[in-house]
Amino acid sequence: MTAAQPSSQNACATAPSVAEVEASCRLPVLFLAFSGAAWLLTGVVLALLASVQLYNPTFMEGCAWVTYGRLRPAAINALTYGFALQSAFALALWLIARLGRVELSAPLGLTIAAKFWNIAVTVGVFGILAGDATGFDLLEFPLYAALPLFASYACIAAWALVTLHRRTERELYVSLWFVLAALLWFPWILSTAQGLLLVWQVPGVVQAIVAGWFGNNLLQIVLIGFALAVLFYFVPKTVNRPLANPGLARAGFWLLLLIGGWCELAQLAPVPAWIPAVSGAANALVIVPVVALLVSLWQTAEGKIGETCKENATFRFMLGAWILLLGVTLRTAIFGGHFTQFTFFDTARTDIVVLGVFGLAALGALHHIVPRLTTGEDELPSEGLADLSFWAALLGVIAVGIGFTFAGVKQAAVGASTNDKFLEFAVTGTANHLKLVTVGYGALAVSALAFLANFAFAARRCCLNCCGGAR
Amino acid sequence: MSKNKKQPAPERAETEPTIAAGGGSAWPFVLLGVVLFGCFLHVENTGGAFRADVFQAGMKNSPPQADEPPEVKSYKRGARLYDACAGCHQPNGLGQPAQNIPPLAGSEWVFREKPDRLIRIILNAVEGPITVNKVTYDNPAMTPFRDALSDDVIADIATFIRGNAGWGNSAGFVTPDQVKAIRDATEKMGTQKWRVETLQAID
Numbered sequence: 025m026t027a028a029q030p031s032s033q034n035a036c037a038t039a040p041s042v043a044e045v046e047a048s049c050r051l052p053v054l055f056l057a058f059s060g061a062a063w064l065l066t067g068v069v070l071a072l073l074a075s076v077q078l079y080n081p082t083f084m085e086g087c088a089w090v091t092y093g094r095l096r097p098a099a100i101n102a103l104t105y106g107f108a109l110q111s112a113f114a115l116a117l118w119l120i121a122r123l124g125r126v127e128l129s130a131p132l133g134l135t136i137a138a139k140f141w142n143i144a145v146t147v148g149v150f151g152i153l154a155g156d157a158t159g160f161d162l163l164e165f166p167l168y169a170a171l172p173l174f175a176s177y178a179c180i181a182a183w184a185l186v187t188l189h190r191r192t193e194r195e196l197y198v199s200l201w202f203v204l205a206a207l208l209w210f211p212w213i214l215s216t217a218q219g220l221l222l223v224w225q226v227p228g229v230v231q232a233i234v235a236g237w238f239g240n241n242l243l244q245i246v247l248i249g250f251a252l253a254v255l256f257y258f259v260p261k262t263v264n265r266p267l268a269n270p271g272l273a274r275a276g277f278w279l280l281l282l283i284g285g286w287c288e289l290a291q292l293a294p295v296p297a298w299i300p301a302v303s304g305a306a307n308a309l310v311i312v313p314v315v316a317l318l319v320s321l322w323q324t325a326e327g328k329i330g331e332t333c334k335e336n337a338t339f340r341f342m343l344g345a346w347i348l349l350l351g352v353t354l355r356t357a358i359f360g361g362h363f364t365q366f367t368f369f370d371t372a373r374t375d376i377v378v379l380g381v382f383g384l385a386a387l388g389a390l391h392h393i394v395p396r397l398t399t400g401e402d403e404l405p406s407e408g409l410a411d412l413s414f415w416a417a418l419l420g421v422i423a424v425g426i427g428f429t430f431a432g433v434k435q436a437a438v439g440a441s442t443n444d445k446f447l448e449f450a451v452t453g454t455a456n457h458l459k460l461v462t463v464g465y466g467a468l469a470v471s472a473l474a475f476l477a478n479f480a481f482a483a484r485r486c487c488l489n490c491c492g493g494a495r
Numbered sequence: 496m497s498k499n500k501k502q503p504a505p506e507r508a509e510t511e512p513t514i515a516a517g518g519g520s521a522w523p524f525v526l527l528g529v530v531l532f533g534c535f536l537h538v539e540n541t542g543g544a545f546r547a548d549v550f551q552a553g554m555k556n557s558p559p560q561a562d563e564p565p566e567v568k569s570y571k572r573g574a575r576l577y578d579a580c581a582g583c584h585q586p587n588g589l590g591q592p593a594q595n596i597p598p599l600a601g602s603e604w605v606f607r608e609k610p611d612r613l614i615r616i617i618l619n620a621v622e623g624p625i626t627v628n629k630v631t632y633d634n635p636a637m638t639p640f641r642d643a644l645s646d647d648v649i650a651d652i653a654t655f656i657r658g659n660a661g662w663g664n665s666a667g668f669v670t671p672d673q674v675k676a677i678r679d680a681t682e683k684m685g686t687q688k689w690r691v692e693t694l695q696a697i698d
Contacts, residue, residue, distance in 0.1 A: 260513070266515040269519075275524070296543060298542040298543050298546070308533065309531065315526075
């Protein structure tokens with residue numbers, strides 16, 4: 025295979041310029057980034073409305089479409105498929121094009137596929153609201169939305185892999201390992217889970233195991249993988265140093281793929297005891313690759329963290345994602361066992377990974393990418409809005425994470441005692457924690473709005489500057 | 496590696512991140528080993544020995560069937576106690592026609608709605624020619640068990656004999672109270688054996 029590739033000198037001679045690379049990225053990446061941010065706003069608003077019903081059950085009562093059982097899955101699926109995966113595709117395409125020094129293949133085709141992805145997510149969210157949800161965590165989209173979703177993904181991933189194959193920079197940088205792994209991992213877990221749950225319909229207990237396995241892999245390998253790809257690209261870049269200790273990154277990458285898929289089945293109860301036991305062990309083991317990867321990033325930035333934080337908005341997001349990844353890994357390893365099953369504790373993990381670890385990394389990356397693809401400047405037009413977006417997102421994720429985590433621990437304590445005042449302590453007693461969650465979703469909505477406004481200013485300036493010449 | 500490109504790149508075309516030389520640390524693998532040891536302990540202690548029927552962390556065997564009804568327990572005890580009877584009546588309950596020992600399986604003396612006759616036979620035995628399934632047996636060898644067996648044991652054995660589906664019997668279970676009532680009512684007989692004609696009057 026390597027024999028057919030051009031030599032490094034030839035590659036450099038034929039490599040497109042950065043401007044050409046970015047021109048090819050412009051349409052699909054900006055479209056995916058904008059749609060992703062719009063879905064972030066939609067998703068957190070839906071999640072906010074759902075969270076109000078947790079302590080105020082009469083809120084919006086009487087309409088089946090907006091009951092908690094439909095709003096919450098609709099919100100989480102909108103955030104996962106609409107925001108997270110869609111932004112991940114934007115970042116993956118951009119990283120492949122930039123790091124591979126290659127123009128995107130079929131930018132128009134990618135844009136059309138992304139359009140269909142958005143249509144499928146819209147149909148899926150309305151399907152959930154209409155009551156067609158499948159009932160499996162993170163897989164609630166009905167089959168009529170899941171199949172087009174998979175088809176659009178196949179197109180996007182295929183063109184991304186074709187672009188990667190045509191790269192002129194043959195050496196794969198660390199970020200591209202994670203991008204490649206996540207791009208190949210996602211269709212595997214999605215097709216396996218959809219096939220087993222919706223087509224062949226495995227019996228009872230196995231369904232819970234399959235759905236739990238899919239949900240964990242989506243979060244732990246795919247979304248955290250994309251987040252790490254972004255971190256490994258932007259941390260060395262913003263501190264302007266080479267990546268320190270790549271051996272750690274390599275060990276962390278392979279160990280994460282090996283161990284990550286086994287985690288987080290500890291929250292399932294009605295399964296044989298060995299499944300939560302092994303999964304709880306994996307929860308602890310996965311600390312090793314995560315810490316190895318984070319140490320590699322830390323050593324890269326060491327000594328320049330405060331300085332870079334002040335001057336670079338993107339780095340701030342990266343630092344937030346770095347801290348949250350460490351936090352969510354330790355939190356799940358220590359408390360994610362039998363004690364907290366059936367509580368909000370597990371809900372917190374989904375939100376922290378989707379909105380925090382991945383969300384902050386993606387928003388930070390988009391704050392770097394969007395101005396380059398629109399105005400050609402290094403920063404988005406409004407520094408204030410960028411700051412607002414960062415702080416609102418960080419505080420929002422922390423509020424949601426802390427609110428759900430503490431509500432979950434409190435419920436677990438009630439469940440573990442023989443106290444019969446379940447309603448008083450575990451339901452109405454968690455209301456204050458859940459109000460914090462609502463505030464957090466509100467902050468996240470502000471963050472998404474600030475980013476979208478900044479995006480709109482940049483797009484407007486771009487149009488004014490070049491009168492549409494860039495398109 | 497992209498350093499050798501010296502094209503007049505625009506100012507904003509910043510360089511891509513590169514990888515520092517060297518690197519590679521052993522500590523992740525050492526840490527992995529340490530954590531792995533703890534994980535083995537965790538799985539050993541809470542993994543239910545990888546059995547598909549163990550759902551409770553910390554258990555290694557499936558939980559006992561605590562909710563077994565008392566008559567089933569009585570039947571199981573009776574199955575063990577029947578060993579004392581099996582010498583003559585055989586484990587299959589068919590008796591030994593050659594030795595004039597009548598069968599218990601399918602016997603109309605056993606397989607009745609009420610256990611009264613059976614309990615009386617176990618307590619005091621029966622003598623004289625007895626007709627079971629149209630075959631007449633005459634063997635005085637059976638001994639009274641009034642003083643040898645307690646009410647509980649007799650009830651268990653009677654439950655097993657009457658309810659043994661393998662023998663084709665499906666009569667209801669017997670309680671120690673029923674045995675005690677008959678034992679008290681027939682106290683005066685001592686160890687005297689029943690006559691067949693007397694028993695036939697009993698339902």
